[in-house]
Amino acid sequence: MARQNDKRALRGRAGRMQGGRGSGRASTGNVRLWGRHAVEAALKNPDRIHRKLWATREGIASLDGELPDDFPVEYADAADLGRLVARDAPHQGLVLECAPLDDVHLADVIDGDADRPVVVLDQVTDPHNVGAILRSAAAFGAAAVVTQDRHAPPESGVVAKSASGAMEIVPWVRVVNLSRALEELAEAGYWRLGLAGEAEAVFAEALPTGPVALVLGAEGEGLRQNVASHCDALARLPIGEAMESLNVSNAAAIALYAVAARTE
Known part of the structure; x- marks a missing residue:
């Protein structure tokens, strides 16, 4: 992703960070998110532990912010991304795998x-x-x-x-x-x-x-x-x-x- 000075850093924790506490949201494994708004919000959430981002180059360019240089990204075409999500899901060139959010009491x-x-x-x-x-x-x-x-x-x-x-x-x-x-x-x-x-x-x-x-x-x-x-x-x-x-x-x-x- 080309670095642009007018974009804010995406603050979320990258996939290399481990040890996030499981949540009470009935999700026992990783959660897969898709679509620009959902993925962008998750990337900006400092409480998220991110595992991997699959994306088209157009999808990356649409994000409001910069990914860290060592963020785990795999580029793919739209058809490949479609196989990672629910059928006909509007992924908009972005699929993020992350840990569930922590419990809220x-x-x-x-x-x-x-x-x-x-x-x-x-x-x-x-x-x-x-x-x-x-x-x-x-x-x-x-x-x-x-x-x-x-x-x-x-x-x-x-x-x-x-x-x-x-x-x-x-x-x-x-x-x-x-x-x-x-x-x-x-x-x-x-x-x-x-x-x-x-x-x-x-x-x-x-x-x-x-x-x-x-x-x-x-x-x-x-x-x-x-x-x-x-x-x-x-x-x-x-x-x-x-x-x-x-x-x-x-x-x-x-x-x-x-x-x-x-x-x-």
Whole structure:
């Protein structure tokens, strides 16, 4: 990659560095990321341990930053890169293999900025939806996204591509027991507001001041009863009768915007 003085250094740790602690993101081995935004964000994340980058020369040139001289890069054509990722994945000339991110614990989030909302996902398993929610969480300043370890997708290229770099920015907390996590949030002073289409209260009316945890369930099934019972209130988004429901990632974006807008 030609060195240019106007580009910032890509700060992430190269593949020669070993010993990164495994994460709780259901990824036991290396993670393979693709696409410019996902790869660039991972390269700029100082907490990432990178193993190897496969790239076209055009892909390298598109990066906002310089790779270290000894960074492990293997140049390949687009067709070869296509064999490294999911079928028809839009790799944009960049495929990065790296270690999973370290665990993020709920206590670390609770001890942070309580003015920022926490998003809690109940059995949202589609990686595209989780990635899109991470992207909205980054856009609207959420403190974290919380999922249950057994009922959420692992850290992956699909999540990262849908998140468009947000997987490196927003803490993703994986917990064993979602109900217990909601109890911990309540103990820390968060108002737990669950989104449910059958609720009588409208979201804007139920949204309180102060710390809030937004709780969303999977499309179709919605919130499980035990999770809903651990919410302080349930509310619905006021959508028209022409549509029965919204995609969970769209609902999360609307709810996060409403939380961000309440202080303006």
